[in-house]
Amino acid sequence: MEQKEGTLLEIHDLSVSFKMYDHGLNQTRLQVISDLHLTVRPGEIVAVAGSSGSGKSLLASAILGILPGNAEVKGHMHYKGQELTPKRQQQLRGKEMALVPQSVAFLDPLMKVGSQADGHKRPRPKDRRKQLFRRFGLPDNTERLYPFQLSGGMARRVLVSAALITDAQLIIADEPTPGMSLDQALEALKMFRQLADEGKAVILITHDIDLAFEFADRVAVFYAGTTVETAPASDFRDGPQALRHPYSKALWKALPQNGFQPIPGFQPYAGSLPKGCLFAPRCPYRTEECIEKTPPVREIRGGEVRCCHGS
């Protein structure tokens, strides 16, 4: 596996599946992430954008090595040029890799948020946490509150603080902005921008495509558990002619400000994935080749695309 210069995290052909028991002892395998490619360099925000239920959150768990026990991971992940083994993931999470989770449910309901943001490491990074809370406009008494006493936006700011309290080089933010006011969301994203400018890498998992286009350096379009296209965010701002994958183009056209035109069909669910290209059943350009086998990743005009017809 060739390693590109200057990447912090490199993911090749990552597949995640779950062993499930349906009736009785029949074991089935549910594929939730298929042949995913993603590279993240220091100093950039990569947005992973896709609709709900496409397995975006599982990507975060796979990188951190915190998938449930019945998950099976295939493919390669490299962090700072070295294979990301389960042992290494255990060493790195909470130190070099930090997660900003989705909602207040990720806070222990019976622990005051101050000690939760501090984390389990000693000595407690109290001063740093106070500074972060103040920066996010959380009142001083917030540290003594329990999660159920927080508003959704406050909870998110606590979660962001909990991630920033570490010296993480890689920050994986899983839907960090819903529930925040626009100002707060912008503040949080500015924070991520600033972190990236300091040389950290941020993976921004989101379904808020507008924010992704605006704040990210590159956008990876996530569809049915794989990344169909990764391209500079400017291409997404420029419009469909700058994009490579038919799904990215369709996504762009489906945005309210771009005509609001949906394409027919549904995203296939795990368990009923098509054999070849995952987008083939809905693709206007599909050929026999697309239906039969998974297209390879190709580099076109400074972006990566997994499509035989991408241009």
Next chain:
Amino acid sequence: MKGIIRRLARILALSGAKTAALMLAVSIVAFVLVTVSPIDPVQQYILGLGTAVSPEQRAEIEEYWGVNLPPAKRYMNWLSNLLRGNLGESALYRRPVADIIRERFSNSLALMLCAWALSGVTGFVLGCVMGMHRDTWPDKLLKSICYLLSSVPTFWLGLVMLLVFSVWLKWFPIGFSGPIGVASRDVTIWQKLYHLILPAVTLSFMSFANIALHTRQKLTDVLNSDYVLFARARGEENRTILWRHGLRNTVIPALTLQFASFSELFGGFVMAENVFSYPGLGSAAAAAGLNSDVPLLLGVTLFSALFVCVGNTMANLLYGLIDPQIQEAVP
């Protein structure tokens, strides 16, 4: 602080009123049951006198006790005596019921507290062990033991324990709360404790399985929660997770269950105290039942209802004190 006191006062007043209503209901039901039962209290009283009585004397006694009054009137008489603290006199022991309950209960209390604490701690610790090692062989083994113990009757387990530890191994005495042939005022605290161990262990065996299985389930839920996923994402390992999140989130339901188990504990007592010939309230209850000692039986019934009710109320109060989510919104 002032808020807490006011809240506690309100809760206490409320649960006091509830308890009073419950006790009234229990007294009515108990009275009705005794009235319709074939037990003849006058006959029991006469038996207790030990002398023959002529029909005229019997009629006088009936007159004296008000046996021929309408049931409602008799209930009101009994209730008004009850409210003045007069529980009547035991036909079996020829002493005031209140004294017997007080004396027997103080014996039982030590046994009960030991059994209760032992079952709570054992159950919680085993539950945590099972929850942390779910679906591995230690979990399966402990789970089977728990199921086995919760389906075994107390008296049978008591007999087995006696057979193994007292008769065969001779580690523990075979019964009573002190050595045979020693006056009760001469029994030392160590002798008392020594006699307490086997019944306490037997009793705790009856109820720890429940706590253990519940704790196991609760801990499993906690370990599958989003907040534990986040804790893992932050580099917490199993031990830290148990310490920081597991205990905190499982101890409250365990405590509630433990206090709510007062009723089962009482049921277990009647059996265990008889098997171990332990002179506590449980054996008094059994004796009262077997000898148709109506005043003592009613007294024990009311007392046990009060006891269980207090246990449940304590659980409620404790819940409010420990769980911040039940405390009022913003401090």
